[in-house]
Amino acid sequence: MKFRGKIIDVACLNHFTRVITTISKLTKTCVLRLTPDNLFFILSEKVANGGVSMWCELAQANFFDEFQMEGVSEDDNEICLEVAPENLARALKTVQNAKALKVKLTKKHCPCLTFAADLPTLSRASYARLRRQYLPxxxxxxxxxxxxxxxxxxxxxxxxxxxxxxxxxxxxxxxxxxxxxxxxxxxxxxxxxxxxxxxxxxxxxxxxxxxxxxxxxxxxxxxxxxxxxxxxxxxxxxxxxxxxxxxxxxxxxx
The missing domain is CATH 3.70.10.10 (Proliferating Cell Nuclear Antigen)
Known part of the structure; x- marks a missing residue:
């Protein structure tokens, strides 16, 4: 299995960060499902125990400038990972002023998502603060x-x-x-x-x-x-x- 993506547009990166932050407030863990066209964040708890369910669908083309992946096989071209959205949100918040963000699937002790940021050479203070958007x-x-x-x-x-x-x-x-x-x-x-x-x-x-x-x-x-x-x-x-x-x-x- 292989996955590599790159976000260059700052607005797309900020929007992606807001989506992940929202998900991190709803659940501690969920399944990230990657397909050639979409990213899905899925949660399905046991209803008998009062559990909730969540389904978040993102069209990768609206966020990523580069998106390459290979699933298990041609007939099953998808990748599923259990992730902690809070960890993803933390990683994204630290690179919110990046010129570009690379995300790839790596394997250390277990499969991991690795984030690599291309930060601007100017000081962060020279960039406008991200204006947070709240509920209507x-x-x-x-x-x-x-x-x-x-x-x-x-x-x-x-x-x-x-x-x-x-x-x-x-x-x-x-x-x-x-x-x-x-x-x-x-x-x-x-x-x-x-x-x-x-x-x-x-x-x-x-x-x-x-x-x-x-x-x-x-x-x-x-x-x-x-x-x-x-x-x-x-x-x-x-x-x-x-x-x-x-x-x-x-x-x-x-």
């Missing part, structure tokens, strides 16, 4: 609400309907709190959309820490964010950027 206002509002609800209960109920309404609810012996969101957009439901009762609320009870973890960690700066609910089963969160698709699954708790 609507998502920031949602994060603030979840942060406050976490202090009241370990669990919350997320419910939404096809009429653009979403509620966050906490109900304990001591307090009941509901935050209402209205006039949210709804993606097309397909040919049978007219047959759906737009007022019916789908509802999922969640571990509040799982949702807070997702909202706190994301730095993808999406152009669109989607939330799908499977009644009493799971919440499917999607962040879409021009060249990044990040999906996160949070199972319901009893």
């Amino acid at each position: 206002p609507s998502a920031q509002t949602l994060k603030n609400v979840v942060d406050r609800m976490k202090n009241l209960s370990n669990f919350l109920v997320l419910e939404a309907n096809m009429n653009g309404e979403m509620n966050l609810k906490i109900d304990t012996d001591l307090v009941s709190v509901t935050t209402h969101f209205k006039d949210l957009g709804n993606p097309p439901w397909g040919d049978d959309g007219s047959q759906k009762d737009c007022e019916v609320l789908a509802q999922v009870r969640l571990d509040v820490r799982r949702l807070q973890q997702f909202l706190t960690g994301q730095q993808v700066n999406p152009t669109k964010a989607l939330c799908n609910l499977v009644h009493h089963r799971l919440v499917h969160l999607i962040l879409l950027h021009e060249d990044v698709s990040l999906q996160y699954f949070i199972p319901a708790v009893a």
